[in-house]
Amino acid sequence: MAKVCVFCGCTPLTKEHVLPRWLKVALDPTVRQHRYIRLSVDAVRHHEAPPLNEQVKSVCSNCNSGWMNQLEENVRHFLPDLIRGNPCTLDAEAQRALAAWSLKTMLMFQHTHPADARGVIPASDFASFHVTREPTRSMLGRLGFMNYPPDDSVPLVDTLCQGYSADGVRSTGWITTLKIGCMVVQTIRAPDVAEGKRLTPFEPLPSLRPIWPTDAPIKWPLPAAIPYELMSALAHPDDLDLTIMPT
Ligand SMILES: [Zn+2]
Known part of the structure; x- marks a missing residue:
């Protein structure tokens, strides 16, 4: 079967950088080329590569150079500051752009795994993202701050995608966690x-702020940092209590 674009179903496919090359400006030129990809908390898959070189061949040129490129442009003026922990303020428009860009990036990260090891995010979620180009009402997004010490104790990039079960029986949803710097x-x-109806938004915390749905402006860096040791617990929370409210 010919491979088709994961978003729109068209061919031919082109190569897409999972993390954009323009992010080089956000990264120290002497930074270790250390990357770390994990498929899930249970099935850890280590992967080391130069962080900006990885490509996947899963999208068509129309998607790649059209709307996906626009999502890149929308975050370009503030993403390097977020990664480096430089002071900046994210208004609602920036929060919306960040939520959309992060989701696109994590959807592409799924395609760095072998086909038989993906599975957490269904094809229908790729298709609906192609229509809305932003997260849906069935999603929540949040932004956390993590210290990034200048040594090898913490990887530059760490991603996790985990299924979770709302009823304790089967996997009914998923959580993606993308850390860069x-x-x-x-x-x-x-x-x-x-x-x-809609999901009840997350409460703002000193180290975690809601970005989807968008919320009050966020002053960066946040007043408190999440220790890197809590990355797995953050990515796979035991007590994720999502509730529904009227819009
Ligand atoms: Zn496409």
Whole structure:
């Protein structure tokens, strides 16, 4: 079977950088070329590579150079500051752009894994992202701050994508966690939320702020940092209590 674009179903496929080359400006030129990819908390898959060289061949040229490139442009003026922990403020528009870019990036990271090891994010979520180009009402997003010490104790990039179960029985949703430098962005996909309802937004915390749905402006860096040791617990919370409210 011919491979088709994971978003729109077209061919031919082109190569897409999972992390954009322009991020080089955010990274110290002497930075270790250390990367770390994990598919899930249970199935750890280590992967070391120059962080900006990885490509996947999963999208068509229209998607790649069109709307996906626009999502890159929308975060370009503030993403390096988030990664380096430099002072900046994220208004609602920047939060929306960050939520969309992070989701796109994590969808592409899924395709760095072998086909038989993906599976957490269903094809229908790729298709709906192609339509909306932002997270849906059935998703929540948040931004966390993590110290990034100048030694080898913490990887530059760390990603996790984990299924979770809302009813304790089977996997009904997924959580992606993307850390680059000081920035940690999570997208939580709950079971589909009915028309006229929405997920109750996350409460702001000193080290974690809601970005989807967008919230009050965020002053960066946040006042408290999440220790890197808590990365797995953050990516796979035991007590994720998602509730539904009227819109
Ligand atoms: Zn496409």
